[in-house]
Amino acid sequence: MLTWEKSRELDQAMTNLAFVNSLYVLLLNRQPDEAGMQIHLEQIKNGVSRLTLIEGVLNSAEYQLRAKPDEEYVRDLYRVILQRDPDEGGLRLWLELVGQEGRASAFRKFCDTQEATLRYLSSDSYLDERGECGLAQVVFRSDCAVVRLDSREATAPIRITSQNWQAAAEFFRAAGFTSTANQLQRVFAGA
Numbered sequence: 001m002l003t004w005e006k007s008r009e010l011d012q013a014m015t016n017l018a019f020v021n022s023l024y025v026l027l028l029n030r031q032p033d034e035a036g037m038q039i040h041l042e043q044i045k046n047g048v049s050r051l052t053l054i055e056g057v058l059n060s061a062e063y064q065l066r067a068k069p070d071e072e073y074v075r076d077l078y079r080v081i082l083q084r085d086p087d088e089g090g091l092r093l094w095l096e097l098v099g100q101e102g103r104a105s106a107f108r109k110f111c112d113t114q115e116a117t118l119r120y121l122s123s124d125s126y127l128d129e130r131g132e133c134g135l136a137q138v139v140f141r142s143d144c145a146v147v148r149l150d151s152r153e154a155t156a157p158i159r160i161t162s163q164n165w166q167a168a169a170e171f172f173r174a175a176g177f178t179s180t181a182n183q184l185q186r187v188f189a190g191a
Helices: 004-028 034-045 050-058 061-065 070-082 088-101 103-111 114-119 165-174 178-189
Strands: 122-127 133-140 145-150 157-160
Touching: 004 034, 004 050, 004 061, 004 070, 034 050, 050 070, 050 103, 070 088, 070 103, 070 114, 088 103, 103 114, 165 178
Parallel strands: none
Antiparallel strands: 122 133, 133 145, 145 157
């Protein structure tokens, strides 16, 4: 019998499959090989964020060998992160930033934009013993993580930094938000 939880898992697996496929098609102009697909899907399963996977492909030898000019790099950021083509003003702005600060800095700042943040919210949910659903939404920024916990207990955003991540991870793990706790550990401890 297909339960709600199993249905959600299948839906997420198909979404992850489509995401990894789009990385290869949009950035490398090819379909993913079986080994690459499995590696990326396993990374997602283990809590690696989609933005981290995007950054990995952008920094890969295969992408670097394409020697794309800065304008094409910026267009790639729009296509793969925002899933749209850039507007002229945005394209000029990001081209200028890439020229001034380099691609790595521009990538981090691009990921911190409101549009990218909203697109790549990480979420985790659980059903408590009363059958009520709680939800944690995590936004990983370049210098911190911001968590909005939506439950009966709290709705305010929580800013998590390298100084308080361990206490936050313990809190989320105890509350049943295991995926969120694991993501915090991976991001802040590199584990």
